[in-house]
Amino acid sequence: MNLKNIHNVFFIGIGGIGMSAIARYFAANKKAVAGYDKTPSQITKDLEELSVEIHFNDAVKNIPISFLNKDKTLVVYTPAISKNHKQLNYFLENDFKVLKRSEILGEITKSTFCLGVAGTHGKTTTSSILGHIMAEVNATSFLGGIAENYNSNLILGEDKISVVEADEFDRSFLQLSPNIACITSMDADHLDIYGVPEALQESFFAFSQKVSDTLIVAKGLPIEGLTYAINEDADYKAFNLRIERGKYIFDVQTPSEKINNIEFLLPGNHNVMNALAALAMADVYGVSLENIKKSLATFKGVKRRFSYKIKTNDFVLIDDYAHHPTEINAVKSAVREMYPNEKVLVVFQPHLFSRTKDFINDFANALSKFDEILLLDIYPAREEPIKGVNSEWLLNKIENSNKKLTNRTKLVKDIKNSASKIVVMLGAGDIGVMINEVRDQFLKPQENEV
Known part of the structure; x- marks a missing residue:
C-alpha cells in the first residue's frame, strides 16, 4: 500500500x-x-x-x-x-x-527503524519517555497518552525512525515490525479478548518473534532478551535510588558503562522501571548515555499518569489512568512513598464489566489498602452489562470499613466530607472528566478569597 x-x-x-x-x-x-x-x-x-x-x-x-x-x-x-x-x-x-x-500504524512504521514498547502496564509512560529521548534524533512517536512536554500524543519528527506503543488489545501489536522492542509486563488482562491468561502470554511470545534486532524485557518475564531491573543483577540495572527535593536520583549500570546521578521527576518505583526500559532501548539504538540522562531530567510526565491537579500544603488531588489491580497497587505505593504520614482517599471508577468480573478479588485487595474508598459505577465502554457484576459487589468485597458508593452528583460533597488530605482518582473511563469538575469545585473557595 x-x-x-x-x-x-x-x-x-x-x-x-x-x-x-x-x-x-x-x-x-x-x-x-x-x-x-x-x-x-x-x-x-x-x-x-x-x-x-x-x-x-x-x-x-x-x-x-x-x-x-x-x-x-x-x-x-x-x-x-x-x-x-x-x-x-x-x-x-x-x-x-x-x-x-x-x-495503518503498521503500514506507517514498516519502512522506518521502529522502536516498540509492549506490556500490560507501563506502555504509555515508557513510550512517552522514549519518544522524548528519541526526539533528539528526529524520531516520530505515536503515543497512547498526552505527553506533558509536547501537550500531544504525537511527537512529530522525520519518517526514518518511529516510536510506537505496541498494544496487546485485540492482538494489535502483531501488525508491527519492530527493530528494537521492550516488554514491560505480561499480567493477565483483556480476558474478554483472550479468554485465558495463557493466550495473552502466547501473543507476547508471538510479538517477541517479530523483533528483528534487540528485545529488552523486565527481569523475571518468561521471554528471552536483554533484562532490566532495580537493585537486581540485570543487563540494565538501576541502583542507589534516593529521593531528593521531590525527585528520584539513581545510578544505572549498562552492559558496558555506568552513569551516575540520573534525575527523574515521576514518583514510584514503577516509573523508575519505565525510565530504565526507555534508557535501555535508546542505549541499544545508539543515543549517548549523557544525552539520555539530560532527557530523563526534563521529562514532565504523561497526563492522567500520577498527574497533580491540586498540590498545596492542605490538599492534594492526583489523577491517574490506573484501571487494573497491578496499576492500582503501583499508585498506592507511589502515593505512600510521597506522603507516608497522610491519610489517602481513593476514588475508583471500574472500567469494563468483564475486567471487574475477572479480577474482582484483586481489585478488592488493592483498594482495601487505602484509608478511604469511594466507588463510582462501572464504566461500560464497549460492553453490555453482565448480570450481578456491579460496583456494589466490588464494594462488599473490600475489607475496609471506610468505604461507600458515590456518583457524579455526590462526588464533591463526599470528598469534602473525607478526613483525608490526599485524594487519588483512578480509572480509564470518564472519571478523567470528573476530576476536572472536582478540581474546579475545590479551587473556587480559594479564588473567592483572593
Whole structure:
C-alpha cells in the first residue's frame, strides 16, 4: 500500500487516544482528515483546530462528499466501534480501503527503524519517555497518552525512525515490525479478548518473534532478551535510588558503562522501571548515555499518569489512568512513598464489566489498602452489562470499613466530607472528566478569597 497515493483519511472513532495520534500525523503530512466520534472531547477540539472535520452523529450523510471517492480515501477504524456502525458498514459494503488502527500504524512504521514498547502496564509512560529521548534524533512517536512536554500524543519528527506503543488489545501489536522492542509486563488482562491468561502470554511470545534486532524485557518475564531491573543483577540495572527535593536520583549500570546521578521527576518505583526500559532501548539504538540522562531530567510526565491537579500544603488531588489491580497497587505505593504520614482517599471508577468480573478479588485487595474508598459505577465502554457484576459487589468485597458508593452528583460533597488530605482518582473511563469538575469545585473557595 502506497500512502503517498492517499488524499483523504477518514477515522471512525477519531477521538480515541491512539486514533487521534494517527489523525494528527496525517494532518501534519497535508492529507485531508475527517472523522466520527461518539462525543466531543478536548482531543476532538484540538483536532478541529488543525482543520480536521469531525461529526458526532453516525449517519452516512455526515461523511464529507470529498471522502466518498474510494480511489482517494482510506478509512481507519478502532476495534472498539460497534459492528452495527452505519458509516463503517457503508465503507465496507462499497469496497473502500478499510484498515484497523493497528494495521495503518503498521503500514506507517514498516519502512522506518521502529522502536516498540509492549506490556500490560507501563506502555504509555515508557513510550512517552522514549519518544522524548528519541526526539533528539528526529524520531516520530505515536503515543497512547498526552505527553506533558509536547501537550500531544504525537511527537512529530522525520519518517526514518518511529516510536510506537505496541498494544496487546485485540492482538494489535502483531501488525508491527519492530527493530528494537521492550516488554514491560505480561499480567493477565483483556480476558474478554483472550479468554485465558495463557493466550495473552502466547501473543507476547508471538510479538517477541517479530523483533528483528534487540528485545529488552523486565527481569523475571518468561521471554528471552536483554533484562532490566532495580537493585537486581540485570543487563540494565538501576541502583542507589534516593529521593531528593521531590525527585528520584539513581545510578544505572549498562552492559558496558555506568552513569551516575540520573534525575527523574515521576514518583514510584514503577516509573523508575519505565525510565530504565526507555534508557535501555535508546542505549541499544545508539543515543549517548549523557544525552539520555539530560532527557530523563526534563521529562514532565504523561497526563492522567500520577498527574497533580491540586498540590498545596492542605490538599492534594492526583489523577491517574490506573484501571487494573497491578496499576492500582503501583499508585498506592507511589502515593505512600510521597506522603507516608497522610491519610489517602481513593476514588475508583471500574472500567469494563468483564475486567471487574475477572479480577474482582484483586481489585478488592488493592483498594482495601487505602484509608478511604469511594466507588463510582462501572464504566461500560464497549460492553453490555453482565448480570450481578456491579460496583456494589466490588464494594462488599473490600475489607475496609471506610468505604461507600458515590456518583457524579455526590462526588464533591463526599470528598469534602473525607478526613483525608490526599485524594487519588483512578480509572480509564470518564472519571478523567470528573476530576476536572472536582478540581474546579475545590479551587473556587480559594479564588473567592483572593
